[in-house]
Amino acid sequence: MRAVNLLPKDASGRQKKLTPPVVTGLVAAMLVVTVLVSGYLLESSKVTQRQTAVDAANAELASIPPPPPPAPGEQFDLPGQQAARVTALHTAIAGRIAWDRVLRELALVLPKDVWLDRLEVQSPADTVTDSFKVTGKAYSHEGVARLMSRLQVLPELANVHLTNSRALEPGRRGAVQFEIAAVVRAAGSTT
Numbered sequence: 001m002r003a004v005n006l007l008p009k010d011a012s013g014r015q016k017k018l019t020p021p022v023v024t025g026l027v028a029a030m031l032v033v034t035v036l037v038s039g040y041l042l043e044s045s046k047v048t049q050r051q052t053a054v055d056a057a058n059a060e061l062a063s064i065p066p067p068p069p070p071a072p073g074e075q076f077d078l079p080g081q082q083a084a085r086v087t088a089l090h091t092a093i094a095g096r097i098a099w100d101r102v103l104r105e106l107a108l109v110l111p112k113d114v115w116l117d118r119l120e121v122q123s124p125a126d127t128v129t130d131s132f133k134v135t136g137k138a139y140s141h142e143g144v145a146r147l148m149s150r151l152q153v154l155p156e157l158a159n160v161h162l163t164n165s166r167a168l169e170p171g172r173r174g175a176v177q178f179e180i181a182a183v184v185r186a187a188g189s190t191t
Helices: 020-063 078-094 099-109 141-151
Strands: 114-121 132-138 157-167 176-184
Touching: 099 114, 099 141, 114 141, 132 141, 141 157, 141 176
Parallel strands: none
Antiparallel strands: 114 132, 132 176, 157 176
16 A cells, blocks of 8 residues: 555645746845835935035025115116117127138238238228238239239228339349238228
8 A cells, every 4th residue: 555645735844946037036126126225215315415405505595685675866777778788789890890801802812923021900990091001022013013903802991002112123023012001991881
């Protein structure tokens, strides 16, 4: 005869063995819970520190007394100030000269047989004076004349005239030194 165990399996005294996938799942779950709890605690401490800083700033702000109300005679005329500022801005923009454009146009019209030694420019004032002077050299007087005719085409220059021109070595074909002056027109000016 054979021996038969009539006790249920779990009551037999043997414990169930945990399989590797179950152990891996339990470890992974514990790791995720640990990371979430530590992240929560870290962010919670940051929020607490920032709330403390905000409370301190609010307390400091509350300790500052409000400014006194303006006296009845000291009312601010904001629309009048705005109109004055807009007028001043329009006046400044109207008299503005784009020097980069003037110099670029000068470089474009400069003949190949002419080179510049010196360039003096200044913003135009209320009086009409020469505010553009250029000194340089050319191979001939014809080169100087060509430069003058090209400068007269520039819209920012008016009253282009030759101030001085002389041959450096008279009697021989050589360089000619010259000085040309003009008036710089303000933006929107027609003079």
